[in-house]
Amino acid sequence: MVISSDMDVCLNVQVIFLHGLGDTGHGWAEAMAGIRAPYVKYICPHAPVMPVTLNMNMAMPSWFDIIGLGPDAEEDETGIKKAAESINALIDQEVKNGIPSHRIVLGGFSQGGALSLYTALKTHQKLAGVVALSCWLPLRNSLSKSVIVTNKEIPVLQCHGEADPLVPLIFGCLTVEKLKTMLNPNSITFKTYPGMPHSACPEEMMDIKQFIEKQLPPVD
Template structure:
C-alpha cells in the first residue's frame, strides 16, 4: 500500500519516496504534495511491520532489520535485498502505467533513504535520480561497480545533519566516498547542515524540491521533456 498524490494532469513523471523507521508514507506524501508539479505523481509506500533489533525487537514499520548504526555493524543482507526488489516492482508498475523509468526519481529519509540508494544502484531500470536524506548506503563494503547495470550516470542529492545523533554523520561521509568511487562524481551532490539533528529542515526541503523539479524538467538525454 502507498500514500499517493496524483498528478494534476496526465502524469509523465513520478517520485517514489520511502519513509524512515517507524513512520508511514502519509507525512512525506503531504510534504511532497506542496511541490505540486502538475505532471508529477508522488508515491509514498508504507513499509511492512516487523521486529527491529535496534529497537529491542519492537515491531514497527521497517523496510528491513537494523542491528546497529555503527559503521562496522552487521547488516540484514537478505532483508535489504528483498526490500529493494519490492521497490523495483513499484518502479515496474509505474513503467506499465506509462511513465518511463528515466522519468522516475527515487528518494527517502533515514532507512528509506538507505533503501532508495541501494535500490537505485542495483536496479536494471534507468532512473532520473536519487534523493538520500540523513541516511547511509547499505551493504557498502560488499558493493562493487559490477552491480551497477543502468545507473552509473545517475544524479544523487545526499543531505545530512552535522548534529545527527541517530545516523552518525560519518555514515553520510563514508556513503558519499563510496558513491563517488562507483558513480560519476560530478553527478553527486553532498550537502551537510550545521546543527541539524535527524530531521529535514526547511533548507533541506528546498534543496530536495529544487533537485526533483530540475530532474523532472529534463529527460535522460538532457533535453526538455
C-alpha cells in the first residue's frame, strides 16, 4: 500500500508505517492521507496472516506472535527478529530505489509501533526518525546501548493514550525510560493524551504531522 503525491515531483523522502494486530495497511494509509505532505511518499505494508496465541490461535494479520500482554510475558523472539528483517529488507529496497535512508521515517501503531522501535534500534541504516504509537519495546531485556550501531541519536516521537485498556500507559512509560538509557534522551519526545483509548486522536495526528515535517523537510 503506497500513498504518494499526485504532483509530478521526485519523491525522495518517505514514511513507512506499520499497522497494529488484526489490521491492514489500508486504515493507516487513509489516516496518513489526512496529514501527508505533498513531497513525501508513504508506504503502509500489510502484515502476514498467522495464528496469534493471545487470540486463541485465531489467524489474523500479525507481524509476529503475541503470547501475552503483561510486562513480563513470554515473547516470540524468533518472530520478532524475522519481522524486523523483513522491514529492514523493505528499507534496503527503498534505498536501492533512490531514497536515502536518512530521509526515511519509520513508524507504527501498537504491534506495528513495537516492531518499528525494535527495527530502528537494530537496523544498519541511518533513519530520519521513528514514530511509536500506543506500543511497547519488544525484547527490551536483550537491548542495550552497546547493540545500537547506527541510530543512537535517532529522533523518536512516542505517543500513548492515557485511557488505553489494551496496551496500558505503563507500557509506554516503561518503554520511554528504557529508550532513554540507550538513546540521547534529548532526541526522545513522549506525549500522552487524556481520555484517548487504544486508537488515535486529532491532536496526536497533528503531533505526528509536525514531527514528520520537522524530520523530513522539503529539499529544493
